[in-house]
Amino acid sequence: MSEKPARTFPLLPMLGHTKGKRSPVTCALKCDNACSGDVCNTSSNSYFRDIASAAMSRRAALGLGAAGALAVVFGGNLATAGQAEAAAADAGLSAAATAGFKDSKLSFTPIKPVDYTVDAFTVPDGFTWRPVIRWGDPLFNDSPDFDLENQSAAAQARQFGYNNDYTDILPVPGSKDRRALLFTNHEYTNENIMFPATLPAAEARAIGRAGHGLSVVELERKNKNKPWNYVKGAPLNRRYLTDTVYELTGPAAGTDLVKTIDDPSGRKIKGTLGNCSGGTTPWGTILSGEENFNGYFVSAGTSESDKRYGLTAKPTARQWELDEPRFDTRNAGYSNESNRFGWIVEVDPFDPTSTPKKHSAMGRFKHEGANVIVAESGHVVAYMGDDERFDYLYKFVSKDTYRSGTAAADRRHNMTLLSEGNLYVAKFAGNSPLAEITGAGVLPSDGAFDGSGEWLPLVVDGASAVPGMTVAEVLVYTRLAADKVGPTKMDRCEDVQPSLHSGKVYVACTNNSDRGKPGKEGATEVNPRTQNRDGHIVEITENGGQASTKFNWTLLLVAGDPAKNASAYFSGFPADKVSPISCPDNVAFDSVGNLWISTDGAPSTIGYNDGLFKVTLEGPERGKVEQFLAVPRDAETCGPVIHDEERTVFVSVQHPGEEGSFAEPHSFFPDYVPAGAAPKVGQVRAPRPSVVQVYRQG
Numbered sequence: 001m002s003e004k005p006a007r008t009f010p011l012l013p014m015l016g017h018t019k020g021k022r023s024p025v026t027c028a029l030k031c032d033n034a035c036s037g038d039v040c041n042t043s044s045n046s047y048f049r050d051i052a053s054a055a056m057s058r059r060a061a062l063g064l065g066a067a068g069a070l071a072v073v074f075g076g077n078l079a080t081a082g083q084a085e086a087a088a089a090d091a092g093l094s095a096a097a098t099a100g101f102k103d104s105k106l107s108f109t110p111i112k113p114v115d116y117t118v119d120a121f122t123v124p125d126g127f128t129w130r131p132v133i134r135w136g137d138p139l140f141n142d143s144p145d146f147d148l149e150n151q152s153a154a155a156q157a158r159q160f161g162y163n164n165d166y167t168d169i170l171p172v173p174g175s176k177d178r179r180a181l182l183f184t185n186h187e188y189t190n191e192n193i194m195f196p197a198t199l200p201a202a203e204a205r206a207i208g209r210a211g212h213g214l215s216v217v218e219l220e221r222k223n224k225n226k227p228w229n230y231v232k233g234a235p236l237n238r239r240y241l242t243d244t245v246y247e248l249t250g251p252a253a254g255t256d257l258v259k260t261i262d263d264p265s266g267r268k269i270k271g272t273l274g275n276c277s278g279g280t281t282p283w284g285t286i287l288s289g290e291e292n293f294n295g296y297f298v299s300a301g302t303s304e305s306d307k308r309y310g311l312t313a314k315p316t317a318r319q320w321e322l323d324e325p326r327f328d329t330r331n332a333g334y335s336n337e338s339n340r341f342g343w344i345v346e347v348d349p350f351d352p353t354s355t356p357k358k359h360s361a362m363g364r365f366k367h368e369g370a371n372v373i374v375a376e377s378g379h380v381v382a383y384m385g386d387d388e389r390f391d392y393l394y395k396f397v398s399k400d401t402y403r404s405g406t407a408a409a410d411r412r413h414n415m416t417l418l419s420e421g422n423l424y425v426a427k428f429a430g431n432s433p434l435a436e437i438t439g440a441g442v443l444p445s446d447g448a449f450d451g452s453g454e455w456l457p458l459v460v461d462g463a464s465a466v467p468g469m470t471v472a473e474v475l476v477y478t479r480l481a482a483d484k485v486g487p488t489k490m491d492r493c494e495d496v497q498p499s500l501h502s503g504k505v506y507v508a509c510t511n512n513s514d515r516g517k518p519g520k521e522g523a524t525e526v527n528p529r530t531q532n533r534d535g536h537i538v539e540i541t542e543n544g545g546q547a548s549t550k551f552n553w554t555l556l557l558v559a560g561d562p563a564k565n566a567s568a569y570f571s572g573f574p575a576d577k578v579s580p581i582s583c584p585d586n587v588a589f590d591s592v593g594n595l596w597i598s599t600d601g602a603p604s605t606i607g608y609n610d611g612l613f614k615v616t617l618e619g620p621e622r623g624k625v626e627q628f629l630a631v632p633r634d635a636e637t638c639g640p641v642i643h644d645e646e647r648t649v650f651v652s653v654q655h656p657g658e659e660g661s662f663a664e665p666h667s668f669f670p671d672y673v674p675a676g677a678a679p680k681v682g683q684v685r686a687p688r689p690s691v692v693q694v695y696r697q698g
Contacts, residue, residue: 021604026658028317029190032295032310034388039310041390041483104592106644110579114611114630116603119667121653121692122611122630128697129629131670132182132650133217133230134690135162137682141233148684149196153206157241161186162194162211163689164652166278166288166369166586167639169219169228170349180219180228181236181349184639184691185275185288186212190658191318193665193687201319208318212273214240214288214356216349224646227693238352242271245355246345249419251462252360255472258340261333262326269340269358270326276387277369277495277586277639282380282402283414286347289367290358291387293341296320298328308479309365310388311338339476344370344384346418359418362396363458363478369586373498374402375546380417383505385493389512390521391479392487393426393496395455397547399462420462423475424455425487428553430525450554451525453540456485457549491515491527491535495586498546499617501593505540506556508584511601526553529567533605534560534582537597537615556595557615557623559584561606571623579627581613582606585637590644593617596628598637598651610637612651629694632669632687634658639691647696657687 027033108124123129136146136159143158164184172179189208199207218234221227231237246269252258259266276291298321299311306312311329315321321328326337343358344367362370365386372382378401384394398421403410430451457465458481464471466481474481491512498505509527516522516530523530526538537556542548559582560568562575570578583601590596595615602610611630616622631637631653639652657667670690671683679685 026190026192026655028295029192030188030655031292032317034292034310039308039388039391041308041388041479041489104590104594104644106590106642106647106649108626108628110626111611111628111630113580113606113608113627116607116609117633118609118630119633119657119669120630121632121669122609123694124628126697127694129692129694130227131690132219132228132693133160134670134682135160135164135211135688137230138232139215139217139237139239143232145682146684148686151195151199151203151207153203153210156207156210157239160217161213161215161239162189162208163187163654164215164691165276165638165654166286167641167650167652167691168278168280168286169641169643169650170280170284172218177224178221182217182219182228182230182691183214183286183347183349184217184652185214185272185278187274187276187291187654188212189318190655193657193660193662196662202323205318205320205323209242209320212242212271212275213244214272214275214345214347216347216352227695236350236352238349240272240347240356242273244271245269246272247355247357248340248343248360249357250360250362250475251420251459252364252472252475255476256336257472257476258336258360260326260336260340263340272345272356272358273341274366275345276367279369279371279382279497281346281372281414282374283411284348284350285415286349287370287372287382287418288345288347289369289384290342290345291366291368293338293366296327296341297338298330299338300330305477305480308477308483309338309342339364342366344382344418346415348415357419360472360475361420361423361459362418363394363423363474364476365391365394365478368494368496370396371495371497373500373503373546377545377547378402379421379547380414381498381546382418383496383498383507385490385496385507386479387492387494387510389492389514390489391493392482393490393493393507394478394482395424395426397422397424422457422461423459423478424457424549425482425485426453426551427456427486428453428488428524428526449525449528450552452543453488453551453553455549455551456487458482458485488524488526489521491532494584497587497589499589499593499595501589502617503542503546505542506587506595507538507540508587508597509536509538510583510585511535511605526555528555528558534558534565534568535584537584537587537595556617557581557625564606570625573621573623578623578625579613580606580608581611581625581627582608583610586640588640588642590614590642592644596640596642597625598640600636600638603634609633610635612637612640612649632656633667634660635667635669649694650691651694652689652691654689655687656689660687662686 165187167184216238218231219228274292278288294310301312325331342364344362347356348354368387370382380398382396398417491509494508536558539556543550558569561580562568582605585600586598599610609630616624635656636654641650656669660666667687673679673685
């Protein structure tokens, strides 16, 4: 009996969808219908009315100069600017940290919001754009050219993968800015728009598996004023696939919780799945977060851990369990297979023969990513968000300290730092009376939503801080462990990024439309709106050092379109002078300390295409939001890289045209081949996720 074509999987019907919102097909493929499901977080923690506040006020924190800001970051013990500069160097902060927030060379006139039906990549006047690399572009000398109508799993394994998310571009030492390495991960696949109807379902599933994973690609350019081109067949090019072996490190490695029939050692894991955002370490490796891994597994769905991680007995959307028994954890010998996903992955892009690692010491949950800063003590600190409604914010502090030397031995040492350390989860307290955040969550007139907080221990000095759970259990079932200690339920912590200028930490809370619904927690000081469709940004200042267990916080912005939403807030900056923004996702910084935010979900909230936005963090324009670009119809903006000194920005454009079908595309990004015209070499008239560079014309 012949198999059904991929386009008509019984679990992926081409259902209609509400204007501007994702269809059931997209929701199934992206996150296993997380918004319509109910991950079982039944803990009663995080109600601020029971917490005493001891925070410094937001108004006292504002107006600090660079040295003053560093004094806050490093515990207030710095007497001189020279001491502040020395502390900044010790903490791994950028040299610009002591020079204040200056004007960026990347000046632009903000674009107007772009309607969600427009299939165009929109940039400011004076700028242009071009793709660096697209889905299906050949990476190796033996890679076939991309052929939309004749795809195969073997070809995809040698080509650039699908749905590029976290992205970074690392200079190759000694190349005089003419060579670089591009890293990106491939979060998931959109089978409904990838394949023609004639493709058998089994082959579609195999291509989808090959489209997942990670890519490292060499780039080259003539000089720093010219755009980058990728190099086919370059020696450092690499694809990480679902059969690539990863080493599990840390306390959970080798325990019975992660052993399977294929890996009785509990240390060798095949593949990485659902990779969303990430981070780049001071020693030049890349971190990638395994996020919506639950959607790839069939499970009994009855245990406490299954429910807490969203694992169910229903067939998965992609049905990989038909091809590989490990994706059905009910099969004999595979009960622990899903425990081997949900980690932070570390790869060395400069060594194509290296074994990538999964770090159990950093906990297992739906990792959006991990971003690292070196504390004043020399310990490495990583911030991580769990991207689920009402889940938590985490911090990891390494046991050993960072070595700043350039010897190979120093780098090898630094590559062990994430294998052992302390793991914490955040609990916030607020200064504002709860009466001020009832209903729609209108902010107080002075914008003084601020407070204090503490990092609650989960694992400290190699011992469990959670009663009744071993260290391995805390790390494998981190959500369950966190529930027991009473952290704050957040509105989907996505990217969490420390500034190398100030040491302050910025938490992108994308949204939470369930907040305040019957049986769900209502508005709190740090999550100040019920039915929070637009999201917000929390700014954290560590109190006593980057590795401290105490912090202060304030709200940088509460997102939305000010013309339609009175509760939108921008640190007191006039709301009628900002670009509308919704659903903050990934964040990055430019060389002078401005925050850049990419969005995911704006079409379904404010009716505009997603985009990239610059936010001023200091001075009289603090909170000013300016839109730099907009991605095409149905696409998400991912992985921003800001090279403002070269007047260049990179973004990953994920799932363009995802609400369409192969027969009726919604987008033709990035090739935009006119109907009836002959495509150029490598072009196709179909949507292709791509990494894009935006740069000054002329």
